[in-house]
Amino acid sequence: MNRKIEVLKYIASDYLTSALAWFLFFAFRKKVIEWPYELTLEQISSNSKFWFGIIFIPFGWVILYAVQGLYHNVFRKSRLKEFAQVFISCLLGSLVIFFLFVLDDRTDNNYKSYYKSFLFLLSAQFVLNGVFRYIITTLSARKIHKRIIGFNTLIIGSNEKAAKLYQELENAKRSAGYKIVGFVNVDEGKENYVLSNFTTYLGSFKEAQKIISEHQVEEVIIALESKEHEMIQNILTNLQESDVKVKIIPDLYNILTGQVKMNSILHTALIEITIGNMASWQIVSKRLLDIFISVFVLLIGAPFYFLVALLVKMSSKGPIFFTQERIGLRGKPFKIIKFRSMYTDAEKDGPALSTDKDSRITPIGRFLRKTRIDETPQFWNVLTGDMSIVGPRPERQFFIDQIIQKAPQYKYLHRVKPGITSWGQVKYGYAENVNEMVDRLEYDLIYMENRSLLVDFKIMIHTILVIFQGRGK
Secondary structure, X not given: OOHHHHHHHHHHHHHHXXXXXHHHHHHHHHHHHOOOOOOOHHHHHOOHHHHHHHHOHHHHHHHHHHHOOOOOOOOOOOHHHHHHHHHHHHHHHHHHHHHHHHOOOOOOOOOHHHHHHHHHHHHHHHHHHHHHHHHHHHHHHHHHHOOOOOEEEEEEOOOHHHHHHHHHHHHOOOOOOEEEEEEEEOOOOOOOOHHHHOOOEEEEHHHHHHHHHHOOOOEEEEOOOOOOHHHHHHHHHHOOOOXXXXXXXXXXXXXXXXXXXXXXXXXXXXXXXXXXXXXXXXXHHHHHHHHHHXXXXXXXXXXHHHXXXXXXXXXXXXXXXXXXEEEOHHHOEEEEEEEOOEOOOOOOOOOOOOOOOOOOEOHHHHHHHHOOHHHOOHHHHHXXXXXXXXXOOOOOHHHHHHHHHHOHHHHHHHHOOOEEEOHHHXXXXXXXXXXXXXXXXXXXXXXXXXXXXXXXHXXXXXXXXXXXXXXXX
């Protein structure tokens, strides 16, 4: 199972069918709209719009589909949902092409020709893209159903409920793609497990991270009673740094409270944990926006940053920039970069958080912190992909260990990229102690549950107000 090859299949199909759609559209315009018009090979080869549409416009369609998230999660597609997404994309793309390349192409004074042209372009694009995408998706779905393609799956649980789940998945006539690699137990001290009769025992749930890595697990199913809320919460917390899909077997309470969403008629109903998840098109758009804003800020502000660098250098001995290891997405460390706002020996006695009247902060550093200018070099971290503009603030492992002792839920923050600014940052500014970090965590968790481009824009606007009003600390 190679996801890159599958993505390339979709990209190649979209590019070629988009080129074919433009060819048919060009022929329609010449033979029907501009009739009488004799379409010859010589006339086609000398027409710049034809070649532009054949070579470059398909790239635009591929980019649009990428932004819409149509190349994401290629082995877990709903064909009906994809048809709807393709239609919306085709409608948007056809409108753009029509207004940019067709509306000024005057053939007569009859506006009916424009309607006919638009409808033909939309129909050709949608039918060709949709049909070939349907074929690729159907072939992949059949391979999944026949168990040719599968996703390494770990079951957490070992009782009768877990055994029933295993039998239901394995005995299904059409596979849902779960390739069970084994199970881990949650009952400490127990030696005989019901699920041992069906699949391999891999260890305790406390070793789940290691087991997931060793067996290249892609999906985890928690097969416990929903009443075991505390145990489920602990398991979910421990899984947050693993890039896996986590699902839970629902009970009657989950069904009645609307937590179970039906995605398939034939397969087992499971609840997928989606804390911090965004729609595919928003994920792509967020990354593109991060890159665009970062390039803009770094280029436009270059002369100003040069002045800040001089002030930092003149204010005290030491380097202009300050780098420090922080923990990012999936618990991976990276080097964060800032304008130095403290004296070089600020942590000679060990790691310490800054306070409102911290003597370690230089005079220029105090101004940089209030206006958040010290954070601007982190746009470079955004460009390199270690950070996003909006996201929970990254911390050092030293303080993370202390936070987790009080609030294990902190691990949820590692499901997303850390940010230059966050809702917690807007509310609290720089945390002065671990307790404030825990208080700020509540806001970051709420942000993750409601994460969207609109929420990001609101946080950015409030951050700009903090900068111009000098309300940072």
